[in-house]
Amino acid sequence: MPPQEPTRRLSSRAVKVGMLSALSLTLVACGSKSTTAHCVDRSASAIGKAQGGYRTVADGFCNTSDIDSGRTSSYTQYFWYYGGKRDSRGFVSGGSSYRPSKGKIKSNSGHTLSRGGFGGGGRSGS
Amino acid sequence: MRRTRSTPRDNWAERIESHGLAFHKTAHPEHLSRPYWDESVHYVFEMDEVLALEKVVEELHHMCLQVVEHVVTTGRYHVLGIPEWVAPLIEASWRRGDPHLYGRFDLRYDGDGPAKLLEYNADTPTALVESSIVQWYWLQDLYPNDDQWNSIHERLVARWKGIASKVADGPAHFAWTNGDETGEEVMTIAYMQETAEEAGLPGVAIAMEDIGWDSGRERFVDVDEQEIRTLCKLYPWEWIVAEPFGRHIPGTPTAWIEPIWKMILSNKALLVLLWELFPGHPNLLPTYLNTPGNLTSYVQKPLLGREGASMRIVTPDGNEQRTQGSYGAEGFVFQQFCALPDFDSEHPVLGAWVVENESAGIGIRETSGLVTDDTSSFVPHRIPL
Numbered sequence: 440m441p442p443q444e445p446t447r448r449l450s451s452r453a454v455k456v457g458m459l460s461a462l463s464l465t466l467v468a469c470g471s472k473s474t475t476a477h478c479v480d481r482s483a484s485a486i487g488k489a490q491g492g493y494r495t496v497a498d499g500f501c502n503t504s505d506i507d508s509g510r511t512s513s514y515t516q517y518f519w520y521y522g523g524k525r526d527s528r529g530f531v532s533g534g535s536s537y538r539p540s541k542g543k544i545k546s547n548s549g550h551t552l553s554r555g556g557f558g559g560g561g562r563s564g565s
Numbered sequence: 566m567r568r569t570r571s572t573p574r575d576n577w578a579e580r581i582e583s584h585g586l587a588f589h590k591t592a593h594p595e596h597l598s599r600p601y602w603d604e605s606v607h608y609v610f611e612m613d614e615v616l617a618l619e620k621v622v623e624e625l626h627h628m629c630l631q632v633v634e635h636v637v638t639t640g641r642y643h644v645l646g647i648p649e650w651v652a653p654l655i656e657a658s659w660r661r662g663d664p665h666l667y668g669r670f671d672l673r674y675d676g677d678g679p680a681k682l683l684e685y686n687a688d689t690p691t692a693l694v695e696s697s698i699v700q701w702y703w704l705q706d707l708y709p710n711d712d713q714w715n716s717i718h719e720r721l722v723a724r725w726k727g728i729a730s731k732v733a734d735g736p737a738h739f740a741w742t743n744g745d746e747t748g749e750e751v752m753t754i755a756y757m758q759e760t761a762e763e764a765g766l767p768g769v770a771i772a773m774e775d776i777g778w779d780s781g782r783e784r785f786v787d788v789d790e791q792e793i794r795t796l797c798k799l800y801p802w803e804w805i806v807a808e809p810f811g812r813h814i815p816g817t818p819t820a821w822i823e824p825i826w827k828m829i830l831s832n833k834a835l836l837v838l839l840w841e842l843f844p845g846h847p848n849l850l851p852t853y854l855n856t857p858g859n860l861t862s863y864v865q866k867p868l869l870g871r872e873g874a875s876m877r878i879v880t881p882d883g884n885e886q887r888t889q890g891s892y893g894a895e896g897f898v899f900q901q902f903c904a905l906p907d908f909d910s911e912h913p914v915l916g917a918w919v920v921e922n923e924s925a926g927i928g929i930r931e932t933s934g935l936v937t938d939d940t941s942s943f944v945p946h947r948i949p950l
Contacts, residue, residue, distance in 0.1 A: 449615060449926070449948065450713040454701050458759050459585040459694070459752065466587035466748045481743055481772060514751045514770050516743070556810030557800070558742050558774035 462514055479520040479531060492530035493520055566610050566676030568908040573604045574706055584702050585694045585752055592747035592939065599942050602695065604703055608913070608929055608946040614676070615714045615948055621680050621848055622917045622924040625670060628846070629685060630922075632838045633659055633829045644854060645834045646868050646895030651806050654815060655826050663824035664728045665921065666757075666797070667721065669693075669928075671937070672915040675906030679847040682839070683900075683914065684866075688823050688831035689801050692916055692943065693753050696928030697721070700945035712948040715926035717918050718760065724921050725764030732820045733794035736767040738787060740798040743772040754799045761797070773800050778813055785810070785819055797822040802831065803869050833866045833898045852900040862902035867892035873938035878902065880935075888936055905935065912937075913944070 478501030479493035500517035520531055574580055581589060581602050593601035636642060637659050642652045668687035674680040697717035704713045739761075741754040758768035769787060776793065777786040785793040796819055798805075805811050806828075814825075829835065836852040843849060857863050857879075865877040867890070874890025880902060905912035911931040918925040930941040 448712055449612075450704065450715045451697075451701060451717065451719040454698055454718045455763060456584055456698055456759070458762075459698070459756050460583050462755050463582055463585045463587040463752060466752070467582045481775075514741075514755050553780070554775060554777045556778055556813075557776050557805065557808050558744060558772065 465515060478517045481516050481518065495520075495531055566608060566614060566674065568606055568608055568911075568913075570606055571604065571707070574703075577602070577604055580702065580706070581695075581699050584699045585756060586699050587752055588748040592749040594940055597940060601942055602699065603931075603942040603944055606909075606911075606944055607703075608944060610714065610946060610948050612712070612948055612950070618672075618674070618680060618915075618917070618927075619714075619924040622670060622672075622919060623922070625682055625685075625848055626668070626919050626922060626924075628839055628843055629687070629830050629835065632835060632842060633826055635838065635842060636829050637826075641838075644838065645829060645832045647828060647832075648806060650815075651825070651828070655828055658824045659826040663820065663826065664731050664822065665824055665827060666724055666728065666822050667693075667921075667925075668823075668827075668830065668919045670915075670917040670919065672917050673903055673905055674913075674915050680915070681850050681903055682836070682848055683850075684833065685830055685835060688827045689799050690916075690918075691749060691753050691799075692928050692930065693717070693918075694756050695943045696916065696918060696926060697756070700928065700943075703945045704947055708947050710950065712950050713926070713946065714948060717920065717926045720920035720923065720925045721757075721760040722764045725761040725766055727921070728822065729761075729764060729766040733818075735794060736769045737761060737795035737797055737822075738769050738771050738793045740771050740773050740776065740796055740800060742800055743774055750799050754797070757797055757799070768797075773798065776810065778810055783813070784817060785813070793819055795820045795822065801869075801871075802828045833868050833870070834896075836900055837898050850901040850903055852898050854898055855896050857899040860899055860901050863899045864902055865897050865899050867897055868895040873936040876936060878935055880904075886935065888938065905932075905937075914941075 478496060480496045480500070481493065496517060501519055505519055586602060589601045636645070637656050640652065642649070642655070647655070667690065668685060669690035669692070670685050671683040672680040673683055696715065701713065701715055701718070704711060739754045739758040741750045745751070755770070758770065761768050771787050775788050777788070777790065779786045779790065782792070785796070787793055798821065802823075802825055806814070834854060836850075837854045839846075840849055840852045851858070851860060853860070862879050862881040867875045870876065870890060870892040873888055875892035876888045876890075878886045880886070905914060911933060912935070913929050913931045914937045916928040916930060918927065927946065929944045929946055930937055931944055932938065932941040
């Protein structure tokens, strides 16, 4: 029997979907959760965002297990924000969306920093 | 190429959601009876056919790269409506060989004649998750002995390994716009981040809206005020350069993915320049800038339109059809009308993926009308071995 020609496969051999799967299920379930925790709203009003701050919302919008696991949910509308200062209007700034694992570098350059210079265009894929 | 009916998996909705297609309901108009992911049908290709199409895709991509070289050499940026101050950035990026990642050709193909290029989404292509992952798992579940034109995942990971060696150390940032509420873009950029991390390049997610500008350091920074050295964005270049922070780009060392030279490809005037440089090429349709020329039936497309918006179609019988939208300020191209093929009254478009410079796979979207827009459904495919 003549040796068989090796066939070229056109499909991936393995496809991993770890983070994506978890994130997907979070998005699908969005709106049906009522856990108790503490979090901020990415789509805060322009006033807060211009100052680099996030509006705090009821803890129930975020996933408490994210705090223990250190997983960042910063793709979702609501996510945990670590550290920083909360002002009287309920805006928190100067913290981090990533759980500090060692010494946190404290923000000190608020006066030279601006945000909001990109975005606002809506859907952008094609 | 043929279209065939098949029985959907019992738990298909849960399956596709667990594979990242969180947005299959939200990104699809609610009144439609057909789901966005439709596995009650699929396409079957012959291997020879796919191997021939692969060659077409890679040839088209190389022709596109020649258009970039042409524009940079001749300085014909005005054809594309690119602002003057942006031109030197594009030239420098192209001459440096700034690494690029991926793109998606939309092809008209009926299984018979040559594939025709409809457009090239070379900057912010979507339908990636369903092409790379969801249809791959569909194949494993239902036709594990068949093949699929889909090595997108593998190639993305491999490409990230190449990019990681060229960009600054430390995490790459992955940016999307929180203006998209469907979840489609966040899932797409999260998937990009996942492929980069699989390649060993750590990622940090950030919304475009949250990017900061530190005027003291003259650097873009993230929410922790860490410098953004490498930014993979699902946000079009033409918007970036038109926004307030766009003016900070000259002089900052941020490596952008896709690089700014992709502005030349993510513009419908590309189709005009391709026809000019390669007239009569079997995979191109005659296309002209701001005039239909000698075309009696054509599709008028805005230079910088998205999702089939702001188009005008004049069919051979003289009928005219328009789609909604407010694009077109930069001008229009007129592309010869070439009706999409009819398979059981549905009209497929092949979204052919390119990773770096090689063909990587396809995703098929079908519409009942002439324009592939947000009402289209994604249909998987397989290649019997």
